[in-house]
Amino acid sequence: MTVNDDSFTNWKHREETAESMIPMIGKLHREQDVTILLHSRSLVNKSVVSILKTHRFARQIAGAELSVTETMPFLRALTALDLGPSQIDIGMLAATYRTDDRGLSVEEFTAEAVAGATGANKIDRREGRDVVLYGFGRIGRLVARLLIEKAGSGNGLRLRAIVVRGGGEQDLVKRASLLRRDSVHGQFQGTITVDEDNSTILANGNAIKVIYADDPAQVDYTAYGIKDAILIDNTGKWRDREGLSKHLRPGIDKVVLTAPGKGDVPNIVHGVNHDTIKPDERILSCASCTTNAIVPPLKAMEDEYGVLRGHVETVHSFTNDQNLLDNYHKSDRRGRSAPLNMVITETGAASAVAKALPDLKARITGSSIRVPVPDVSIAILNLQLAREASREEVVDHLREVSLTSPLKRQIDFIGAPDAVSSDFIGSRHASIVDAGALKVDGDNAILYLWYDNEFGYSCQVVRVVQHVSGVEYPTYPAPAV
Template identity: 55%
Template sequence: MTANAQPEQNQQSDWNDKVALAQEMLPLISQLHRNNDVVVSIFGRLLVGVKDTDIIKSHRYARRVTDRELPLSQTLPILRELVDMNLGTASLDIGRLATGFEKSGETDLRAYLDRELAEVVGKHSENEPTDVVLYGFGRIGRLLARILIAREATYGGVRLRAVVVRKNGDNDLVKRASLLRRDSVHGAFDGTITVDEENDVIWANGTKIQVIYSNSPAEVDYTAYGINDAIVVDNTGRWRDREGLSQHLESKGVARVVLTAPGKGDLINVVYGINHDQIDDEKIITAASCTTNGITPVLKVINDRYGVEHGHVETVHSFTNDQNLIDNFHKGSRRGRAAGLNMVLTETGAAKAVSKALPEFEGKLTGNAIRVPTPDVSMAVLNLTLETEVDRDEVNNFLRKVSLHSNLRQQISYIHSPEIVSSDFVGTTHAGIVDGLATIAQGKHLVLYVWYDNEFGYSNQVIRIVEEVAGARPEIYPRRLEAAELK
């Protein structure tokens, strides 16, 4: 046997052992979901519809948290115990449970889990799913549909019932279904889609999506389709003030309205994770912009820890549908020039909009935007003057911990890789991802580079607001820390 043959055999044997353990986990994960309405994750990475290799990769991901790969032999016993407990609806992070048990020094795993998950035992949700209607079916509307369909299968708290659009020809339904099925940026729909042209219905993975043709938000009788107390998500951007959006509330069957754009006037602009607790009984809620969602969580934690005196936000943003493909007339400055051939300097309201979610930033930020020839994923450069001097490594380490352990981990992610480019972030569910290698710190001057999927990441933030309005956000255990509690 050659000198390196033994290590190769060990590597193969180790991989086979991991596959065997992962395959034993698969039915346990499915059983928890099916029987207890429990969703399992490993340090935030959901184990939903996964393969054995996905489970192994999730355990490898633990290196970002614990500086070592999490052994599958450490999480499998937890899953075995969980299926024997009378658990209710919840999202359980078995990675955090495994490391928590190890740090506790205890020897009785069941006793540890009984104590940590006492709030979950017997807590079964009996609430009916809340009806959701998408008003408009463009780029954001179709991504919202994809997420809602997946979330209903996973959590069951909200369900997509209808899409409202204006009819554009005889083949309207088939074309809209085709656009939902195939996406040049985000790939094919994960599942099956069929069309019932006689009843204007799109079936997606067993979900019945009623397509309603209407030219006015105030004229639809949703109750005629069995839709009641619905949340209407307006992703047309046509109306952005209270008067315009209140038209939705005139339709039968509508309870609340969520706008996928910054609102005007007295409307509350919500960035989930930052000020969603202010929603209360508001009938009309706006989800701000993709850029505002991408930068506000990062700005909050930096301000809370170091204090921000003032700053400038420059966004490098993918082109959007409101630009021209070739040079032509456009009512907006510069946007008439060919989007695929030019960098286009334009304005952004994101810097000012931050203060609507974080009043302490009023008057502190300026901003501009450069549209660039990419179809998705943007970047915000946060050029900040702080109240205290900072160290680059300390800032990066803090943001990494926030991304892994805090209650903002769904909003803030962190990456430290020399090979990352924009396309690597297509499909991210986070609001923003801090690029640690690009961080600049000198005295009180800090520059952060934050990537964000301006389509899919933003759409996930919108769905979090919808679930919050519906009272259907999944409880996550073990509880996450406030960013301020991180050392």
């Protein structure tokens, strides 16, 4: 048999293994509210090839390829356990098992590693929590996709309604079409139908009421059977507590803003300060996409090396706030054509760091350049450290943070030498450390952080909503602290 034959036979075997994983992953998700991850990447509703590619990607961060033949025994062991709602990372199970020298079987090791989610320790399945989207633009539609995707067993977040300003003829059909197809993020994964008589979009069986209103005061959500809901404001029209309080109508319990909050509105970056949210807090902000991109790696560097000062320069994709062609705009420079120019503008991300990391004493400055790409940005974080370090030390530290720390859902890591912005469309992490571009000289470190400013940010928003709703389930094995 030739080498080619050996390779093809091996591929077919791995294909078969991945294929047999799919019903196990699906059943755990539907029946027990268990989400199977591989190095923080969900394997729920993934195809055979997607599962294999996710395993292969592990070599970028762990340094060695991970095979489905290695993770399959752990998945099989999980199906035999009395599991409660949780997220379980079979990549981490396989990695930690390799270094365990106690001679335990896979079944014994797995049962011990996820003991907090089994038997008397498991948490109860939560009642579904209603969610309302106020505004249905770029972030609103991506958050909708994520909420529909995560509906799963029906015990999590339930997208009940979308509030938009009244449109013209075929308004509902056009909005459904924008949810169905996206020029950047591709096709919606599932089916979408429109019930115009009831002003409802049906997406993968989820009935989403479309409510037309020009002002929050016009809506009584209880009239639609909505109760105790979390409203996500995607318009950015109101940024302070007074303005956002307009949403606290009958049926709405909390308001989450997808833009930087002003005044005393808490700015939350999931993974960094989400645990500071007070149970009785009814209004909060998810800060900006750039804040979410820089704060987790900034915390990782502060915790390990100390940070004396820093500057962030974000090279940001253009947004709907800019003009397609030169025209009047209330802000400087943003009136110039977005697809034709690099546009210097401001970013509030640097000043927002203080809200998310109040213990960080370093002064952080920032600016932004909008560039002619529709999605994915890169933040260049230039830091003066409290002690000297080597490039290899910083690379290893950030790789380890992306694999095993509590920030592993926020920070991703890539060592590919030819990575470019379009490679990160659809990334679910807040930022991705580009190891090849990273520079260290004594106490100066320059981090290059890619981020999908649309989808990655939307994932962070949903994580915050899951947290405040009580449907954010624990992850096993527990991340290293």
